[in-house]
Amino acid sequence: MNREELGGFLRSRRSRIQPTEVGLAPGPRRQTPGLRREEVALLAGISVDYYIRLEQGRGPHPSDQVLTALGRTLRLTADEHDYLLRLADHSPARVGPAREVPANVRRLLDRLTDVPAMVVNACYDVLAWNSMLVALIGDLSERPPRERNTLRWLFGDQATPADKLQLARKCVADLRATGRYPGDADIRALVDDLKERSPHFAELWAARDIEVQRTLTKHMTHPIAGPIELDCDFLPIAGADQRLVIYTAAPGTPSHEALQRLRETYA
Structure with missing residues (x-):
């Protein structure tokens, strides 16, 4: 306990x-x-x-x-x-965040050709992704494994951009909600590093907000497609302690058209 x-x-x-x-x-x-x-x-x-x-x-x-x-x-x-x-130890203890993505999930990623998608573990490490995610944010294979982490991207600077404050709060509340800290060495190391690098992360972590993320909205500006607003859905992967993250936009919206342009450009 x-x-x-x-x-x-x-x-x-x-x-x-x-x-x-x-x-x-x-x-x-x-x-x-x-x-x-x-x-x-x-x-x-x-x-x-x-x-x-x-x-x-x-x-x-x-x-x-x-x-x-x-x-x-x-x-x-x-x-x-x-x-x-x-x-209070009233739930079964879990092992550390898994890194091996099931083969069936990788096949599903390959079939998602219209929308960006990726697989993350409890640490927010990006473990696998599809071609549309590459079109959206670049080729993650060119980054060291340590830097394939969405929280490190979000809190990479000393100051969190104003348009990402709400997103930052939700992500930290989600990380806290896993209940793995401080028992899991990987998550403890991530939290300690982010607290040292980012005063904003340290403040959010100390607030102890708890909220499992299932859907949130992200805003970004792509160099080719322009401003994009995407719904981000977190889908649990059974038996893997991982989540499939899918970015979508409502049909007929400028963001949906932007995703279509990305697919045509990077196909």
Whole structure:
């Protein structure tokens, strides 16, 4: 059980809940934002001492019932509740991020000739891609394996571009939601490196936002196709702990026409 991270996560979620949201009076002289520890314990039906020890990283192993009560009290989302369970070892432990892409998935990539697509693991390493992704962002085979990582691209500079702030928040929340940090050496190394290189990443990581990414929107300007807005869908690959990422645009839109031009140009 990751007691330190469990305590930090509980503190961060407690601080965002206002007393009035859970039927409590605001009360005078609140020195910290959000609920008091005593209030969380009362609402969750556990002792104050027990909850304090959980936040301080020295508590006992919480039961399913306690975690469920805390999740309800702190108004956790489904993704956040899953993360809480993993922190308390209530989900099976996973091995490190897999790098071998199944043959059937590679065949699927080759058949996706109209849209850019790639396979990423839990570290956001790009493991495989199709020809349309090459047309969109360039040939990844020309980059060292370490640099085939979408988070390193996103936080490569000291300052994150303004048009990518929301995307950056979502990606960091997704990385945190895997529940692998700090137990997985690869993800721990990635996080430590990005925290050192990017103050913005360090700030987002410290916020402990949790949100599994399923669909998001990306904006970019291609040197040939011009401005493009793409829907990015993350599709889990069964049994591989990887995701197939597909970029699409609605038919009839300028972005869809831009993808068609890319296909014709780089075919």
